[in-house]
Amino acid sequence: MGRTDFPRTILEFQARFVDEQACLDYLFACRWPEGFVCPRCHRQKAWPVSARGTWECSGCHRQTSLTAGTVLHKTHTPLQLWFWAAYLMTTGTPGISAVQLQRQLGLTRYQTAWTMLHKLRRAMKDPTRKMLSGEVEVDECEVGGRATGRRGGRSLTARAAEVIVAVEVRGQGSGRVRMQVIHDATSQTLCGFVVENVAPGSIVHTDGWMGYVPLAKKGYEHRPRSQRAARKADDPDPVMPRVHRAISNFKSWLRGTHRSVSNEHLQVYLDEFVFRYNRRGTPMAAFRTILGLESEQTPATYQQITAEGPHAKRQT
């Protein structure tokens, strides 16, 4: 068993990441699986210069932090708690809420748990991911918009958000999924989403909305099918069943694990759902990805997270 192998059970996990040093050893093994190599002069000799995982090259004296470029950089929270948070988030099928994480890790502040989860979520959107391909269903739907009260006999509803969804057709089942909040249903927005997420040459199924018409000119085999026409013709085949299944799974996940989410944060939860869905078979890769151990992207800061939704105002 290699050093970066992922523990299979909760007991193995506990034994493996027993203290801060064990977590640092894991980070070391992820960064330098063949042993230390200086990123500047490629020398292979170094010594540790801090308790938090900074190594200094014996040749050029460049210092390299094991946490640089990961979500763990400059955090005051122990690495062990981060590892547990990532473990609970990636191995539990429905994920974990901030309240549950706070309780399980014994954190004094809800704020800390909330920030940790949001930082981990940020790494769930992989900018280098491959486009969907083959045959793809695309449709929009509304999410949220719950009744918030009644006034003068009329129920007041929070505005629902519009979401566009693409799902790969894999036989009777579904392949990978993409979901994105949209602010209008113009052809620019709808076709823009398809162009960004679906490989040219793919077959794209949509409803009969004219916003999708330009797809045929953008290198796709567009197969529109209107819901109304299908109903009229008594067509027994459901229209885009995979998209509708994905969206209903998303809604019940959101309700079950997170109760309700404000519209400003919806995209982050869509990203988490998509990430879980697309990696349902590889929890170890998911664990490493959300800790930022195998990507070049810079993790989000607390300010970036809260700037987009003032859910929490205090600094941790």
Ligand SMILES: [Zn+2]
């Ligand atoms: Zn060096």
